[in-house]
Amino acid sequence: MDSSDDEGEEYLFKVVIIGDSAAGKSNLLSRYTRNEFNLHSKAIIGVEFQTQSMDRRKRSNPSTQRENTNTNTNTNTNTNTNTNNGSKLYLVVFALALSLSLAPISKAGKLVVYWGQDVREGKLVDTCNTGKYGIVNIAFLSQFGRGQPPLMNLAGHCDPGTPHDCDKVSTGIHHCQSLGVKVLLSIGGATDTYSLSSADDARGVANYIWNNFLGGHSNSRPLGDAVLDGVDFDIEQGEPHYAALANRLRELGGDKIYLSAAPQCPFPDAKLQRALNTNQFNYIWVQFYNNPQCEFNANNVASFMKSWRQWTSSFPGSKIFIGVPASKSGDAASSGYIPKPQMTSKVIPFAKMSQNYGGVMLWNRYFDGLSYYSDAIKSSV
Known part of the structure; x- marks a missing residue:
């Protein structure tokens, strides 16, 4: 949390969505953050995350980030132009394949x-x-x-x-x-x-x-x-x-x-x-x-x-x-x-x-x- 007289208070919340591969986690993310849903999306190997920023009094444009280790691409976009002095809320949502993300990494083979x-x-x-x-x-x-x-x-x-x-x-x-x-x-x-x-x-x-x-x-x-x-x-x-x-x-x-x-x-x-x-x-x-x-x-x-x-x-x-x-x-x-x-x-x-x-x-x-x-x-x- 960061506070100042000019910018107000900022809060960061993290939400983790966990489930088996091909269960629809990525579509749940995109539906919330971008209002998109793709019936033909493919299962990923890795972690996908997206963010949503908003004013507590007025919702602003979404800020999205995505990292998908299945394609090895990184896209960072920040379209947040909020200048209100009220508190800002940042919601970071992660989609994790259950066995992929929670299991401890094994030693070298x-x-x-x-x-x-x-x-x-x-x-x-x-x-x-x-x-x-x-x-x-x-x-x-x-x-x-x-x-x-x-x-x-x-x-x-x-x-x-x-x-x-x-x-x-x-x-x-x-x-x-x-x-x-x-x-x-x-x-x-x-x-x-x-x-x-x-x-x-x-x-x-x-x-x-x-x-x-x-x-x-x-x-x-x-x-x-x-x-x-x-x-x-x-x-x-x-x-x-x-x-x-x-x-x-x-x-x-x-x-x-x-x-x-x-x-x-x-x-x-x-x-x-x-x-x-x-x-x-x-x-x-x-x-x-x-x-x-x-x-x-x-x-x-x-x-x-x-x-x-x-x-x-x-x-x-x-x-x-x-x-x-x-x-x-x-x-x-x-x-x-x-x-x-x-x-x-x-x-x-x-x-x-x-x-x-x-x-x-x-x-x-x-x-x-x-x-x-x-x-x-x-x-x-």
């Missing part, structure tokens, strides 16, 4: 990348030497279950079935871990060469993974003597017996191993939901690509926001990551690429409002090397 499915991406050692990634998923253990001998496919990097052919990968794992980078074995992928016939089958696969890639013992470890930090479930095919697999891995490794999952963004995930419901997973990187119904779309952010909230609220004990292709190339994904400026100005700031925000997962190292996507977003992650 990690960048996660998949490595192993394109020989052009370079060595694992070089991937970790970039200093960009906190977690690297080695992809894939692509054949297992139903009595099949488990097999890895590293797309030309080496042949895990040939003794000592993948020693260089083992060296890379040791090196990455020495830098503080976690290295996980990713199982599954987009092939149809894996499936689990029963819970017993799942437990048998878990025993194999433990003995050949984690803390167990075997004379035929495909990646040599390196002990990986955990297992990533990139399950897109097969029967849904992965809860038993996750439970057995946790039983064997306890808190010494990390479990992650890469479900599709439509909720619930068709293959992994039962496994996720065990609450055994440290990390969940949701694939917001190849799924137009829940991907980020700058013209309609509501579907992405709804999906993100659903995942974060359903698994509060897990760190949730935004999974995106690192390139707009159709070879990386058929849809779901988010341009770098939108990722840093809109998507990541929104996701960080969730307490269990974990960071960003990129598919994959080869495409990231071409696009420098991680370089553009790392400081925001």
Whole structure:
């Protein structure tokens, strides 16, 4: 409040309108301050505010201000020409998306990348030497279950079935871990060469993974003597017996191993939901690509926001990551690429409002090397 003999007293009142996205908060503001109502307005990511100034005896022209982080524009207009000596009242009204504005901002996240499915991406050692990634998923253990001998496919990097052919990968794992980078074995992928016939089958696969890639013992470890930090479930095919697999891995490794999952963004995930419901997973990187119904779309952010909230609220004990292709190339994904400026100005700031925000997962190292996507977003992650 400011008072003087010439200007009288000035009062500032602040009113906050809180509600879910697309509930009509912005139209309520514009109706009051500008006498406007737009039936076709779009949901915003951010905070919008407008002001109304008036004389307590006579209403003056409105003064409006607006800040909309969805468009990154600022407009400041002051048309108040009131010269009366009476008191002036200033009403500042804020429209806030409920979960967007009241949730505490989480700490910095990690960048996660998949490595192993394109020989052009370079060595694992070089991937970790970039200093960009906190977690690297080695992809894939692509054949297992139903009595099949488990097999890895590293797309030309080496042949895990040939003794000592993948020693260089083992060296890379040791090196990455020495830098503080976690290295996980990713199982599954987009092939149809894996499936689990029963819970017993799942437990048998878990025993194999433990003995050949984690803390167990075997004379035929495909990646040599390196002990990986955990297992990533990139399950897109097969029967849904992965809860038993996750439970057995946790039983064997306890808190010494990390479990992650890469479900599709439509909720619930068709293959992994039962496994996720065990609450055994440290990390969940949701694939917001190849799924137009829940991907980020700058013209309609509501579907992405709804999906993100659903995942974060359903698994509060897990760190949730935004999974995106690192390139707009159709070879990386058929849809779901988010341009770098939108990722840093809109998507990541929104996701960080969730307490269990974990960071960003990129598919994959080869495409990231071409696009420098991680370089553009790392400081925001």
